[in-house]
Amino acid sequence: MSRMLIRRTNSPLSSRQSSAKGLPRRPYIRHRTCSVKGMSRGKWPRVLLLLFIVLQAADGLLTYAAVERFGLAAEGNPVLGTWMLLTGSESALLGAKTVACLCGAVLYATGVHHVLAGLSALYLFAAVVPWLHIFATTS
Numbered sequence: 725m726s727r728m729l730i731r732r733t734n735s736p737l738s739s740r741q742s743s744a745k746g747l748p749r750r751p752y753i754r755h756r757t758c759s760v761k762g763m764s765r766g767k768w769p770r771v772l773l774l775l776f777i778v779l780q781a782a783d784g785l786l787t788y789a790a791v792e793r794f795g796l797a798a799e800g801n802p803v804l805g806t807w808m809l810l811t812g813s814e815s816a817l818l819g820a821k822t823v824a825c826l827c828g829a830v831l832y833a834t835g836v837h838h839v840l841a842g843l844s845a846l847y848l849f850a851a852v853v854p855w856l857h858i859f860a861t862t863s
Contacts, residue, residue, distance in 0.1 A: 768837070769832060769835075769837045769840075770832075772832070772837055772840045772841050772844060773828060773829065773832040773840065775844050776825075776828040776840055776843065776844045776847070777825050777828065779844055779847040779848055779851075779852055780821045780824050780825050780828070780847065781821065782852050783821070783847055783851040783852055783855070784817045784818070784820075784821040786851075786852065786855035786856070786859070787799060787817055787851075787855070788813055788814065788817055789855075789859070790855060790858070790859075791808065791813045792813070796808055796809065796813075804816060804817075804820055807819070807820070828840060828843070831843075
């Protein structure tokens with residue numbers, strides 16, 4: 725297990741208390757993103773978050789254009805389609821994409837950048853590129 729999310733380290737406080745009591749040092753558990761070194765891995769995580777947000781916005785705009793052009797049948801997600809019927813396509817898409825961006829921010833903040841990269845690739849090739857292809861061929 726070379727990439728563990730949790731690592732055991734010795735706390736400076738616990739080592740002082742342990743030596744005073746004469747007991748062995750007890751390690752405590754710390755998440756890998758809690759250290760200052762682990763948080764800064766260059767600019768790539770921020771670029772990934774920005775790319776994810778841009779792809780969410782592009783998917784939202786393209787979905788809105790498709791729903792306006794082809795009707796609600798263009799939306800493949802039945803839950804989102806129902807919300808579009810209930811609240812309108814603008815507010816339903818804005819809400820869905822806001823929640824998606826907040827979830828991406830949580831992934832960024834917790835340091836799970838590879839998942840954020842995978843979701844960005846998924847949105848690019850499964851949502852944005854197909855909409856662009858549909859609009860290019862039906863004009």
